[in-house]
Amino acid sequence: MTHATTGPAVGFLYPGYSAEDDYPRIEEMLAAGVRLPLIHTDIGEDAHRVDALLEMGSAARLAAGVQELKSRGAQAVVWACTSASFVFGWEGAREQVRELSETAALPASSTSFAFAHAIQALGAERVAIAATYPEDVAEHFTAFLKAAGAEVVAMRGSGIITAAEVGTWGQEEVLELARAGDHPDAQVVLLPDTALHTAAYLVDLEAQLGKPVLTANQVTVWEGLRLLDRTVSRPNLGTLFTKG
Template structure:
């Protein structure tokens, strides 16, 4: 057997870049989530923007009570994403939980670990997206039960939207929600959109709706905002990326500040 070579310490260290990637987006997702991570990988991650993920405990069914149980986990999850390093944005990727916990409480929990980071939630991002599109009268489609959908209706009504119609599918397990085919969502969009609505909001980060946005918009002839599309749009714009991505819907062609 040939003797091992002497290990030689190089006399100089290479120069270090300021960051491995120019921008950093943190993503907090449910333990059961199949969709948010792939969606952010395809819509947000690039050679300039890194997406860094932490998962938090969650057990079905998707009820307001179970959704609220995630609140105590948020600070620890945020702290696990690149500890002691800054982020440009951090997204808590659960629409229904964000509604029942509240955007302000989510922001406070994240800021306890990452004090200066921009905090994004799906319903908050959807509100900004719908306003950027000029939508006032909206239809809403969710995969949830009626019980879990009611707080969603109240959230958007409280922010000045006229809800022309609200449809839900009655699912209780987010893993099953993730198995709804994008083509089925296109068909459902046509049935769920009121004739007087300016836009359709499709709620839930578990749905593969980002893949169906373009098809849904063609089917209904109006803009469509979805949970992961809206948070991806917000995170991209917060990172200074204004590149139009029309394949993910009209929203992905707009600046963040347009209203």
Template sequence: MMYGWRNRIGLVVTSSDRTSEGEYFRHTPDGVSVHVARMLLEDGVADAETLERMSADVERCAKLLKTTDVDVIAYSCTTGSLLKGEGFETEIERRIETVAGVPAVATAASIKRALDALDVESLTVATPYIPELNELEVDFLEDSGYEVLDIYGLGCRTDEEICAHHPEMAYRQAREMNREDADAIFISCTGYRTFEIIDRLERDLDKPVITSNQATLWDALRKIDVDYSEIELGTLFRH
């Protein structure tokens, strides 16, 4: 049987990301394939300067994925799709759509759509980032209308450090970030492995958990009208 007989997702990741592909490959519905293009993130350094230079690689990746005849393209990088503030995330989607001629989703935009689908107004945020990126994320979320009650980052400066963390680390960090007055917890970063702990964390905290890859995959599947009801990735995948 042909791979992607049902639909094909194009996935744009940073060149040093070792997490997104694995999470997507294991959790796409039957008949949906994933095809990857990489943007150069110099030395895998996760800071605003290198992420901004990386963003110039978007069109090249879109051109490559267009030749694979994908049905949707997911830009899988959280801070890379919000670093210039609110509105940058939809600009990236438009840039991809213009080149590839198919719908596109960018992680920062997908996160907002996920928060809105779950009626989230206030949240706490767990990240692996350095303070510079945490500040950009808070500004983006608050400018988009959400109340960020708290944010904490692990201080990782490279994708190498981020991708080395096990999902148990994301669980422990998010649990420590929980607040009774938060509608949800958001675990940020597409390189931060989370899929294994989403359901457990929601049961333990009794509130929705949104993560970067989870929101992006959910949004991409919605774009191509694929039934995702059998995927067990938290409350979001029941919407």
């Protein structure tokens, strides 16, 4: 199988196989001539557990996919994983991205920083977290966002251990997660798992909650476009993509 290598492209390092089909879906929804090549990284143990997540996000696991992304024309690279970036803490996650950028010789970021930057882009201060993870893992995301300057007014964990299970969730489960995690004081609701299919539900999520919703695969693509200094306005991808 051959892949196109011309034109603007953001490369994604995606752990395992759960909701990776959100990326070609978003590429189609963008209709902006930007390619979103994706490489699967070896996740080791599929577990939303801090020790497993630290190994999943190790420099060696990320570095393994970089050359293939570059061969497919990637001009920036994003580690498409929230939990295996925020578990390192703010400074550790910065180091993870710095090492990835150095290895790739390209601009780099991760889904955790994508959330931080997207919250800022929306001009929001107070957020609610509707997480699939166990609460002890979700608490690490709360700490990460606080380091980014956001106020977390509510955090709900769902106790799901594996990305594989999260990847089976459909629209009703995703909408229920968002509703359960919302809070009247929250200006934005965050769904921080790249294993969760959300691309097809963004408009419905925001209609149900009556406020912006940021989901992991959505913000990851937005962050990649930001690294390329490209702005694409697409209301079908949520409020975040109407800022252009």
